[in-house]
């Protein structure tokens with residue numbers, strides 16, 4: 168009996184040892200696989216980065232049309248007159264006069280026309296409708312795009328012209344406030360008329376060089 172028991176213990180130990188080796192090997196294999204999977208994952212991430220990297224560098228830009236001639240600006244004489252009349256109605260000082268410190272804007276989209284001025288809308292209202300910087304939201308530019316966005320069928324064309332009787336501030340111009348709002352409204356052909364230049368570009372594509380620099 169004792170011998171049998173000893174043999175049984177020996178067999179059990181042997182099995183345990185074998186099992187231990189097997190388990191160890193499995194662990195090692197798993198470890199290797201694990202490492203392999205990790206490598207695969209990091210390679211995939213690497214590839215992803217490789218793929219997305221050119222996208223960033225290839226970011227589409229387009230050259231804007233910039234015209235600073237009197238001829239180009241005078242072509243919008245009627246619109247500037249409309250803005251002068253709007254100022255009178257709103258009891259605003261004449262554009263460019265000593266007391267003038269604001270902008271009047273006229274936005275034309277299809278057969279819609281919108282007139283706006285600084286603080287024409289509340290900042291909160293504009294920011295609720297459009298993704299735009301807080302300065303532009305309180306400026307004449309934000310006012311007219313807000314009106315277009317909130318009017319039923321207010322944007323019935325992909326072509327828009329905005330006439331400003333004062334050169335746009337940094338937030339609206341150089342930093343792209345006007346472009347961003349036009350882009351959100353689906354405009355693909357935008358003309359921005361200021362007292363000193365007429366700028367044309369597709370707001371869906373970043374204009375380069377910056378048309379307001």
Ligand SMILES: [Zn+2]
Pocket residue numbers: 302303306307308335336337338339340
């Ligand atoms: Zn502005």
